[in-house]
Amino acid sequence: MRTGxxxxxxxxxxxxxxxxxxxxxxVEVLFMHxxxxxxxxxxxxxxxxxxxxxxxxxxxxxxxxxxxVTATNDFSPEGALRAAESALExxxxxxxxxxxxxxxxxxxxxxxxxxxxxxxxxxxxERAEAVAELVARCPEGFTAAGAYETLASEVAVANTEGQFxxxxxxxxxxxxxxxxxxxxxxxxxxxxxxxxxxxxxxxGKRAADKAVASRSPRDFEPGRYTVILEPAAxxxxxxxxxxxxxxxxxxxxxxxxxxxxQGQQVAAPSVRIYDDALSEGxxxxxxxxxxxPRSRVDLIEGGVFRSGVYDLRTAKQAGTSTTGHAxxxxxxxxxxxxxxxxxxxxxxxxxxxxxTEHGLLVTRFHYTNVVHPVESTITGMTRDGTFLIKDGTIxxxxxxxxxxxxxxxxxxGTEMIGRETELASEFFFSASRVPAxxxxxxxxxxxxxx
Amino acid sequence: xxxxxxxAVEAARAAGADYADGxxxxxxxxxxxxxxxxxxxxxxxxxxxxxxxxLVNGYWGFAATARQEPEEIDRTARLAVEIAKAAARLPxxxxxxxxxxxxxxxxxxxxxxxxxxxxxxxxxAMLMEATRRMQSVEGLAFAEGGLDLFRRRTFLATSExxxxxxxxxxxxxxxxxxxxxxxxxxxxxxxxxFRGHIAAAGWEHILKLGLIEEAExxxxxxxxxxxxxxxxxxxxxxxxxSGQVELQIHESIGHPVELDRVLxxxxxxxxxxxxxxxxxxxxxxxxxxxxxxxDASLPGGLGSFGWDDEGVPAQRVPILVDGxxxxxxxxxxxxxxxxxxxxxxxxxxGWAHYPLIRMTNISIEPREGSLADIIGDTDDGxxxxxxxxxxxxxxxxxxxxxxxxxWRIEKGRLxxxxxxxxxxxxxTEFWGSCDAVGxxxxxxxxxxxxxxxxxxxxxxxxxxxxxxxxxxxxxxxVRG
Numbered sequence: 001m002r003t004g005x006x007x008x009x010x011x012x013x014x015x016x017x018x019x020x021x022x023x024x025x026x027v028e029v030l031f032m033h034x035x036x037x038x039x040x041x042x043x044x045x046x047x048x049x050x051x052x053x054x055x056x057x058x059x060x061x062x063x064x065x066x067x068x069v070t071a072t073n074d075f076s077p078e079g080a081l082r083a084a085e086s087a088l089e090x091x092x093x094x095x096x097x098x099x100x101x102x103x104x105x106x107x108x109x110x111x112x113x114x115x116x117x118x119x120x121x122x123x124x125x126e127r128a129e130a131v132a133e134l135v136a137r138c139p140e141g142f143t144a145a146g147a148y149e150t151l152a153s154e155v156a157v158a159n160t161e162g163q164f165x166x167x168x169x170x171x172x173x174x175x176x177x178x179x180x181x182x183x184x185x186x187x188x189x190x191x192x193x194x195x196x197x198x199x200x201x202x203x204g205k206r207a208a209d210k211a212v213a214s215r216s217p218r219d220f221e222p223g224r225y226t227v228i229l230e231p232a233a234x235x236x237x238x239x240x241x242x243x244x245x246x247x248x249x250x251x252x253x254x255x256x257x258x259x260x261x262q263g264q265q266v267a268a269p270s271v272r273i274y275d276d277a278l279s280e281g282x283x284x285x286x287x288x289x290x291x292x293p294r295s296r297v298d299l300i301e302g303g304v305f306r307s308g309v310y311d312l313r314t315a316k317q318a319g320t321s322t323t324g325h326a327x328x329x330x331x332x333x334x335x336x337x338x339x340x341x342x343x344x345x346x347x348x349x350x351x352x353x354x355x356t357e358h359g360l361l362v363t364r365f366h367y368t369n370v371v372h373p374v375e376s377t378i379t380g381m382t383r384d385g386t387f388l389i390k391d392g393t394i395x396x397x398x399x400x401x402x403x404x405x406x407x408x409x410x411x412x413g414t415e416m417i418g419r420e421t422e423l424a425s426e427f428f429f430s431a432s433r434v435p436a437x438x439x440x441x442x443x444x445x446x447x448x449x450x
Numbered sequence: 451x452x453x454x455x456x457x458a459v460e461a462a463r464a465a466g467a468d469y470a471d472g473x474x475x476x477x478x479x480x481x482x483x484x485x486x487x488x489x490x491x492x493x494x495x496x497x498x499x500x501x502x503x504x505l506v507n508g509y510w511g512f513a514a515t516a517r518q519e520p521e522e523i524d525r526t527a528r529l530a531v532e533i534a535k536a537a538a539r540l541p542x543x544x545x546x547x548x549x550x551x552x553x554x555x556x557x558x559x560x561x562x563x564x565x566x567x568x569x570x571x572x573x574x575a576m577l578m579e580a581t582r583r584m585q586s587v588e589g590l591a592f593a594e595g596g597l598d599l600f601r602r603r604t605f606l607a608t609s610e611x612x613x614x615x616x617x618x619x620x621x622x623x624x625x626x627x628x629x630x631x632x633x634x635x636x637x638x639x640x641x642x643x644f645r646g647h648i649a650a651a652g653w654e655h656i657l658k659l660g661l662i663e664e665a666e667x668x669x670x671x672x673x674x675x676x677x678x679x680x681x682x683x684x685x686x687x688x689x690x691x692s693g694q695v696e697l698q699i700h701e702s703i704g705h706p707v708e709l710d711r712v713l714x715x716x717x718x719x720x721x722x723x724x725x726x727x728x729x730x731x732x733x734x735x736x737x738x739x740x741x742x743x744x745d746a747s748l749p750g751g752l753g754s755f756g757w758d759d760e761g762v763p764a765q766r767v768p769i770l771v772d773g774x775x776x777x778x779x780x781x782x783x784x785x786x787x788x789x790x791x792x793x794x795x796x797x798x799x800g801w802a803h804y805p806l807i808r809m810t811n812i813s814i815e816p817r818e819g820s821l822a823d824i825i826g827d828t829d830d831g832x833x834x835x836x837x838x839x840x841x842x843x844x845x846x847x848x849x850x851x852x853x854x855x856x857w858r859i860e861k862g863r864l865x866x867x868x869x870x871x872x873x874x875x876x877x878t879e880f881w882g883s884c885d886a887v888g889x890x891x892x893x894x895x896x897x898x899x900x901x902x903x904x905x906x907x908x909x910x911x912x913x914x915x916x917x918x919x920x921x922x923x924x925x926x927x928v929r930g
Contacts, residue, residue, distance in 0.1 A: 039536075045541070049510065054499065074496070094489040331491070366721065366843060379850050383721070402848055445850075446850070449876070
């Protein structure tokens with residue numbers, strides 16, 4: 001009943017429709033085919049369940065150094081050719097791009113991570129059953145909201161330089177907020193390449209336990225406090241660093257919080273952040289969206305900023321080599337690290353709590369945004385479980401707080417790093433694996449009423 | 451393509467759906483970005499497909515496909531029914547749809563000149579000239595111009611007999627100047643940040659924006675901001691331009707009155723709302739000067755249409771009347787929970803997504819006076835313009851916004867320029883402090899093109915009419 005992988009031969013046949021475009025100096029075809037289902041629930045009932053399947057063919061045409069891009073979801077050779085013709089028309093009206101580095105040369109790419117067939121073929125009933133397992137962990141008076149999703153995709157890049165690479169992938173996730181009386185609210189999530197790696201019941205229990213513990217939160221005065229950030233909160237900090245800091249383009253142009261800081265101490269010596277799409281601990285593609293093999297990049301090592309990530313164009317601009325981090329064209333924002341890791345430390349969260357005289361435990365952040373990109377300052381709210389720690393133990397839940405804080409200042413003040421890491425993912429093909437952190441001083445600038 | 455939508459409905463009914471709608475959507479976009487007189491990006495995209503939504507025994511199912519062959523329509527319809535049946539695994543009160551009259555018809559957004567027919571050379575030349583003029587300002591690092599065009603054709607058929615076709619064309623453009631120095635990055639945008647001013651209109655809208663004419667001033671302000679004073683941290687009077695009032699409405703009034711949020715349907719992702727169903731007609735949300743209306747029939751708005759994606763006609767709905775909360779924006783399902791009829795706010799992000807309650811054009815009703823009048827009437831305070839940053843909690847209570855530029859107001863005049871201005875507050879306290887709303891002459895119907903909601907994530911383009919406004923006793927200058 002469901003569509004499966006088209007496979008490299010069929011993808012190449014479709015791409016050839018565009019690659020054979022006459023009058024072009026170069027053609028690149030990015031092919032994406034995605035399908036999957038999401039079972040969404042609220043008030044412990046399934047209220048919005050969907051399944052979708054789509055294909056995308058994105059054609060970049062080069063003509064005398066000029067670039068045009070057209071995308072279509074008509075995944076026939078004829079559709080690809082029409083897109084190529086449209087892109088060529090656009091390329092004829094623009095000036096040459098002096099930084100155009102050429103299309104990716106032929107190069108072998110690493111083997112893709114395992115494609116999990118059961119995840120790709122998950123039925124609506126199987127997703128509903130998983131949600132039922134999660135909901136069953138809610139205590140009396142509490143309800144769960146969230147989503148259980150299974151996705152599959154195949155991505156390919158072909159160009160007239162002779163590069164062709166293809167990779168299937170799969171992803172499964174479950175995320176929930178459990179809420180109940182007296183303002184109790186708890187959160188938990190889990191991501192994996194295959195649905196059999198998920199444990200919906202454990203996710204439900206974790207969120208439910210936190211919801212029970214966070215009932216009747218008390219007012220708390222904003223200010224600077226020692227804070228213990230659980231992995232979901234840390235993933236927000238690391239994710240924003242990716243956005244405002246690690247890209248080769250803002251780095252080169254002086255817009256990044258790391259511009260001019262190569263080799264400088266930007267975080268505590270215990271902090272190590274790297275990007276590695278090929279690691280088993282993430283959900284990554286073996287090549288980027290212009291067909292360059294991905295490579296591991298050490299971004300911060302021993303608290304020292306080492307390097308950013310690059311695609312072919314920004315590498316030429318910066319006088320370095322691509323690291324295989326291109327996004328789909330035309331992408332004026334430049335390259336982006338999609339598979340970040342923060343290396344674990346040796347502490348348990350319980351040890352962090354026990355070592356804290358007065359501080360806060362934060363489950364996660366909500367609706368975070370940039371305040372000052374060069375200073376890496378962001379603002380957002382806590383939600384789904386914020387707790388006061390007194391004399392080494394959790395004292396009581398507090399109402400949600402607003403933070404306004406420099407990420408690099410927080411990383412510089414890192415005192416302990418968690419032993420366990422968790423994978424968090426905002427977008428398909430993007431994930432970060434991070435531990436919990438204890439930070440000496442974190443600025444809470446406001447508060448809410450719940 | 452309406453035939454495909456009708457086939458989808460028939461297939462879904464044959465598969466066991468009690469109710470079904472089929473929606474074929476064809477999207478075309480064109481986007482250009484010029485930076486420092488070089489082409490950064492020029493691309494077009496097309497996407498076409500079919501979404502089928504069904505109710506089976508009071509449970510929803512939805513499936514979508516890019517292919518429209520008869521066998522694929524049948525397969526997708528059966529899958530939607532299977533999904534709905536699976537949803538019954540967790541019992542709930544069956545969905546009831548508020549009644550509507552079936553409609554047939556066509557609708558097209560108003561447009562004088564089709565922007566897709568304008569030669570690319572002309573579009574590129576306009577952005578090149580705007581960035582050239584910005585670059586003439588000494589000290590500017592980056593001069594950027596962007597242009598975006600959207601065309602959506604929607605064909606909706608329902609098992610109740612609705613059969614409609616709609617075409618919406620939206621056009622927008624803007625410029626952005628960036629200055630760098632001494633650890634500072636300062637931006638000025640025109641006519642608004644985040645790709646400018648987008649409206650449901652044609653090329654005539656782009657030509658009226660005046661990007662080239664405003665380029666030099668925009669760049670000059672960006673450079674001046676590098677050496678401007680930091681916005682002080684204080685509690686004082688705040689005057690906002692209409693572009694910032696737009697986003698303030700969006701985040702702290704538009705989202706909280708979405709009835710799906712209020713009923714907990716969005717809780718896990720974007721959050722819920724402090725507004726409760728029993729607040730209708732009694733909650734003092736804002737000062738008596740503030741009246742807010744949701745109007746999907748406004749010409750030119752990004753939230754304008756003939757019918758929503760359930761076939762409910764465009765409506766004008768009072769949200770706040772003289773500061774008192776009156777109505778939610780709703781769908782057929784959520785309205786029926788409160789015994790109401792739908793406000794007509796269901797829209798999906800293309801064919802592949804389930805419709806959600808989305809803002810239409812949610813606007814503050816104009817009162818009196820210009821921005822100059824409001825500033826002239828202010829003894830001491832700060833004026834802020836053009837959004838850079840936004841954040842609000844999961845109940846839409848505590849917010850913090852940043853703007854590109856600010857000025858001190860002293861005895862009715864703008865004096866010292868401030869960089870990095872921001873402000874924070876509590877929704878009802880903030881709106882309750884509003885003591886001036888500008889008049890019709892400076893009321894602008896802005897577009898917000900990037901409103902995110904739902905799982906899987908959807909993006910909607912929505913509209914907000916806003917006038918410059920004044921608020922008392924606001925906390926400014928939040929620092930990290």
